[in-house]
Amino acid sequence: MEIAPGIHSLRQNQGGHVHAFLIDDGSELTLIDTLYDTDARRVVSAIEGLGRSTSDLRHIILTHAHRSHLGGLAALKRLSGATVYAHEWEADIIAGERKAQGITLRPMHPLLTWLPVYPLQLGLTLGLAPHPPCPVDQWVEDGDRIGPLQVLHTPGHSPGHLAFHWPERRALFAGDAVATWPKFSPGWPAFNLNTTEHRRSLGRMAALDVDVVAVGHGEPITAAGTERVRDAAAMA
Ligand SMILES: [Zn+2]
Ligand SMILES: [Zn+2]
Structure with a gap:
């Protein structure tokens, strides 16, 4: 689904x-995160749906090294040869050389609302269904640019989290x-x-003037983005 000109939202139920x-800036394609599935078929079919081929995918950027966002990475790297970018702190987890930093296993409250998230907490902590590892080609930091995108280092959810x-x-x-x-929440509490x-x-992030706020879990916000980020900041 195209949520703004050149911004395509890809989704799957698994992985929360x-x-x-998928970003189409008129020439190259850039992908932010890679969904949960390891075969990357949803991403490939989205690229083909634009009348493009996987070789047009030039940049793959990871927001952070949690399992749900890394599933298709190794397959997409193989298919496209795209440059893979992440923050230095997350890079060795993405490469499979270190386990993601442990998160609490305490259930989140109110329990019923957060119950669907609990299996992911468990899986991440126990290392169930790990992602196929893939080396990161280039470390990026706050202030860098990748195509039309400005990189913000936004630690908290994880130390090398990027927006x-x-x-x-x-x-x-x-x-x-x-x-x-x-x-709607300022991230998943236990994570x-x-x-x-x-x-x-x-x-x-609340100081940026935006309409669209694309998030890792759940449908993107397509209007009044700045206000919604301010809401999230007030809840955190
Ligand atoms: Zn995460
Ligand atoms: Zn996540």
Whole structure:
């Protein structure tokens, strides 16, 4: 689904209604995150649906190294030869050299709302169904640019968590700093590793003037994005 000109939202139910975003800036294709499935077929069919081929995919950027966002990475790298970007802190987890930092196994409250998230908590902590590893080609930091996207280092959910701003399209890709599934929230409570940093990162994102806020879990926000990020920051 095209949520703004050149921004295509890809989704699957598994991995916590996880989303990835295909960016078409008129020449190259850039993918933010890679969904849960390891065969990447949903991403490939989205690329083909645009009348493009996987070799047009030149950049794959990871918001962070949690399993739901890394499933299709190795397959897509093989198919496209795209350059893979991530923050240095997440890179060795993506490459399979280190386990994702542990998260609490305490159930989140109110339990019924957060119950669908619990299997993912368990899976991430126990290392069930790990992602096929893939080396990161290039480390990126706050202030870098990838195509039309400005990179923001937004730690809190994880230490090397990244968000991306496309000013010309008034769009923010917030990763897991904001979630809209199972409900609108400043990320999933048990998954945010450092709440002080998380709050600071949300404050920075709330200062951007955007309509679209694309999030890692749940449907994208397509209007009044700045207000919604401010709401999330107030809830954190
Ligand atoms: Zn995450
Ligand atoms: Zn996630």
